[in-house]
Amino acid sequence: MVTATLTLEQTVWEVAATVADPEIPVLTIEDLGVLRAVTIDDDGAITVTITPTYSGCPAMDAIRDDIITALALQGHANVQVNLVLSPAWTTDWMSAAGKAKLEEYGIAPPTGKAAAGKVSVGLSVKCPQCSSLNTRELTRFGSTSCKALYVCQDCREPFDYFKVH
Amino acid sequence: MSESNASATRITPGNALRPEDIAASDAKPSEAVGEYALRLGDDALILAQRLGWWISRAPELEEDVALGNIALDQMGHARSFLAYAGHAWGKTEDDLAYFRGEDEFRSSHLVEQPNGDFARTIARQLVISQYQFTLYARLMNSTDATLAAIAAKAVKEVDYHRDHARQWVLRLALGTDESRRRIIEGILLTWPYVGELFEDDDLVTGLDGVAVRPSDLRPAFDADIESLFAEAELEVPAVPFAVGGGRHGRHSEHLGYILAEMQVLAREHPGATW
Numbered sequence: 001m002v003t004a005t006l007t008l009e010q011t012v013w014e015v016a017a018t019v020a021d022p023e024i025p026v027l028t029i030e031d032l033g034v035l036r037a038v039t040i041d042d043d044g045a046i047t048v049t050i051t052p053t054y055s056g057c058p059a060m061d062a063i064r065d066d067i068i069t070a071l072a073l074q075g076h077a078n079v080q081v082n083l084v085l086s087p088a089w090t091t092d093w094m095s096a097a098g099k100a101k102l103e104e105y106g107i108a109p110p111t112g113k114a115a116a117g118k119v120s121v122g123l124s125v126k127c128p129q130c131s132s133l134n135t136r137e138l139t140r141f142g143s144t145s146c147k148a149l150y151v152c153q154d155c156r157e158p159f160d161y162f163k164v165h
Numbered sequence: 166m167s168e169s170n171a172s173a174t175r176i177t178p179g180n181a182l183r184p185e186d187i188a189a190s191d192a193k194p195s196e197a198v199g200e201y202a203l204r205l206g207d208d209a210l211i212l213a214q215r216l217g218w219w220i221s222r223a224p225e226l227e228e229d230v231a232l233g234n235i236a237l238d239q240m241g242h243a244r245s246f247l248a249y250a251g252h253a254w255g256k257t258e259d260d261l262a263y264f265r266g267e268d269e270f271r272s273s274h275l276v277e278q279p280n281g282d283f284a285r286t287i288a289r290q291l292v293i294s295q296y297q298f299t300l301y302a303r304l305m306n307s308t309d310a311t312l313a314a315i316a317a318k319a320v321k322e323v324d325y326h327r328d329h330a331r332q333w334v335l336r337l338a339l340g341t342d343e344s345r346r347r348i349i350e351g352i353l354l355t356w357p358y359v360g361e362l363f364e365d366d367d368l369v370t371g372l373d374g375v376a377v378r379p380s381d382l383r384p385a386f387d388a389d390i391e392s393l394f395a396e397a398e399l400e401v402p403a404v405p406f407a408v409g410g411g412r413h414g415r416h417s418e419h420l421g422y423i424l425a426e427m428q429v430l431a432r433e434h435p436g437a438t439w
Contacts, residue, residue, distance in 0.1 A: 056241025086314030
């Protein structure tokens, strides 16, 4: 058996990866694909790079502060968090584990691939409560920019859907 | 980061993230590119301020949320563009948003038009979202990496705004006599300000490859509007273009009121954070 020794970058990544999205606390920023890179320069200064889901996402300030706090608790004081726009985030970056956690939490994960371009025929969104495909969009703009509000026509439960983007 | 350039929109002084930290902090645009970014950012900023008014006043709760979300997206785009523009003159996004006068704003007349009733707001949304969608789709290919990155992010969001406006135009036009009367009136009131969006000038023609030439966007805009209007049984109004000049700082009286409301706190308490 090979014993893996984590590099400092990997260690820092794992700490940063524990930070949860303040609006969807069941997901970490790693699950979402928001955590993009960790670099450490020769002086030991740590740079964590994150990317916003939407341009105006108000959670980014909180995520930045949470990363700094999480790393400070592990003794890393010299931390800078950079935000990059390019390449633009897409829902394709959300991990499979993240999608499973979303569904368990009651939010329907994105269906289809953003990279495939626009799909003009709407794909069914599965109800996270009863798994029915007989659901309907109530409003495309939901409780946050990244979500739409749906209702299940079988179990009658309203639920959030994480939009493909 | 010194306290003096602390952001007025920041939660934690000296500690929160600003798009200027984002938008390629080592890339300093030329003044011409800065001026172009200012136009894009000012359109988004003024539109965000206008749309924010609807929160709690829209005809249904879902619309409060929708228009609020659209305003938030526009605010995000404005912050990125203004932060980048500011690099050209050593200014922050807040300097540009809160401490410029009317004649220094480069927004179009369209975005400063009054909200009117819901149909008029939707007519304005139709035009601006259709324009921004076409613009950002092309700006993604800009030779300026920062503008291209902001556009690539924004185009996906504006696509939702555009779809939202189009669905509402259909619903209002094909709904009741009253909803149809109102969307027709909203379109009539909006159309004089369409022309300005597609006017070229020396600044954009001088930024070949960086900026998107506004007149190049017109055919796609017209085609999209015509197909929607055919479906909605509407006609493109035959109205003359109103006076433009927003890109050069000439505005109607509406902008002053918007800025007064938007800027009052930052000007009363310079450097305030909350």
